[in-house]
Amino acid sequence: MDKQDAIETTAVDAEREERVRRIIHVDMDAFYASVEQRDNPELRGKPVAVGGSAARGVVAAASYEARAFGVRSALPSVTAKRRCPDLIFVPPRFDVYRxxxxxxxxxxxxxxxxxxPLSLDEAYLDVTENKQGITIATEIATIIRARIKEVTGLNASAGISYCKFLAKMASDLNKPNGHAVITPKHGPAFVEGLAVKKFHGVGxxxxxxxxxxxxxxxxDLKAKSLSFLQEHFxxxxxxxxxxARGIDHRRVDPDRERKSVGAEDTFAVDIxxxxxxxxxxxxxxxKVWGRCEAHGMSAKTVTVKIRFADLQIITRSRSVPTVYADRDAVLAAAEMLLQGAYPFPKKVRLLGVTLSSLEQGDGTAEAQLELRL
Known part of the structure; x- marks a missing residue:
């Protein structure tokens, strides 16, 4: 065993000696769409898309009936309607969701x-020490899911594990309306058998x-040395x-403050x-405006990220003295920033949009902007 391997093995052993935590990740099932189906009996059992319209816009959320046709969030409404001709579009009601x-x-x-909280419909809970004195996290998750159903009429799924990464992965295993457990004994083997493209946080x-x-x-990831991964990532x-070893040191942070909201997409064919x-x-x-609106927030700054075919990255930002008034104002700013970078020196491989300088409350006026390059 060389020196590097010895250091890496010591780190793993130290982690195993740490007190085992009990983390629950609760994720509501098709939250926005489920609220709409709950409040309007005529929508129950039917494919529903929240946001957009048959003619324009994008889907903010889709019911499970719609997902069966391949309708997903951020899908253009026209494409969603083509995939599911009977799709019913309803406007979002973020005040109700909040x-x-x-x-x-x-x-x-x-x-x-x-x-x-990660969003309106999901959160991590650390129940290692809990108010009810319940020693089994799965029992707590079962109680919480039943209580959510009783109070709201909605279904929730849960993942239970010893760390946040695996709790998040577990919550998807038995959706909808189910839960799954990944124990410390089985955590490393679960990760080894998982495709890296399915890892939470790997885009x-x-x-x-x-x-x-x-x-x-x-x-495959576990087989690479720490130095190799640091060299490439x-x-x-x-x-x-x-x-790759089922280790996640992150604590559940109740004071976590969202400083920005972003989304990006890598294209199959360069643009x-x-x-x-x-x-x-x-x-x-x-996507990013929907996240802000869901939290009753708006932003003062829009940033567009452009990654070219040779992996060179540039960013362009635009700010307002107050906040952006609505999604159309954000889109107009983003389009202007993109146009400012045109003609592109090379083909575009990736685009991203980030909203920052977040403030509580909806925008009421759109101020004159100054382009900052």
Whole structure:
């Protein structure tokens, strides 16, 4: 065993000696669409898309009936309607979603104060020490899911594990309306058998890079040394090294503050045309604005990220003195930023949109902007 391997083995042994935590990841099932189906009996059992319209816009959320046809969030409405001709579009009601989310948060707080919301419809809970004195996390998850159903009429799924990464992965295993457990004994083997493209936090671009390096599964990732992963993935290398072994040191943080909201997409075929690139901005803007609106927030700054075919990255930002008024204002700013970078020096491989300088409350006026390059 060389020196590097000895250091890496010591780190793993130290982690095993750490007190085992009990983490629950609760994720509501098709939250926005389920609320709409709950409140309108005529929508129950039917394919429903929240947001957009048959003619324009993008889907913010889809019911399970719609998902069966391949309808997903951020999908252009025209494409969604083509995939599912009977699709019913309903406008989002974020005030209602926030109210329901508040009810769910109160249920969480009956068991622990260590709650880290990720969005209106999902959160991490650390129940290692809990208010009810229940020693089995699965029992707590069962109680919470039943209580959510009783109070809101909605279904929730849950993942239970010893770390956040595996709790998040587990919550998807028995959706909808189910839960799954990944124990410390089975955690490493679960990760080894998982395709890296399914890892939470590994996007399409990173998954493609890993594939080029011969990393297709967690076992392939585990076979790489820490130095190799740091060489190819920089600061993220240590994170990939740990999760390949089922290790996640992150704590549930109840004081976590969202500083920005972003989304990006890597294209199957590089883009050279400005009009095509602008069309790709719309689902990205819809996604980030929807997240802000769901939290009753708006933003002062829009940033567009452009990655070219040679992997060069540029960003362009635009700010307002107050906040952006609505999604159309954000889209207009993003399109102007993109146009400012045209003609593109090379074909575009990836586009991203980020909203930052977030503030509570909806925008009421759109101020004159100054372009910052």
């Amino acid at each position: 109210a329901v989310s508040g009810q769910i948060r109160e249920i969480f707080s009956e068991h622990t104060d260590l709650i880290e 399409p671009a990173t998954a493609s890079k890993m594939e080029r390096l011969g990393i297709l599964t967690g076992a 920089g600061k993220s290398g240590a994170w990939y090294y740990d999760i 050279a045309d400005l009009g095509e690139a602008k069309r790709e901005l719309e689902p990205l803007v819809a």
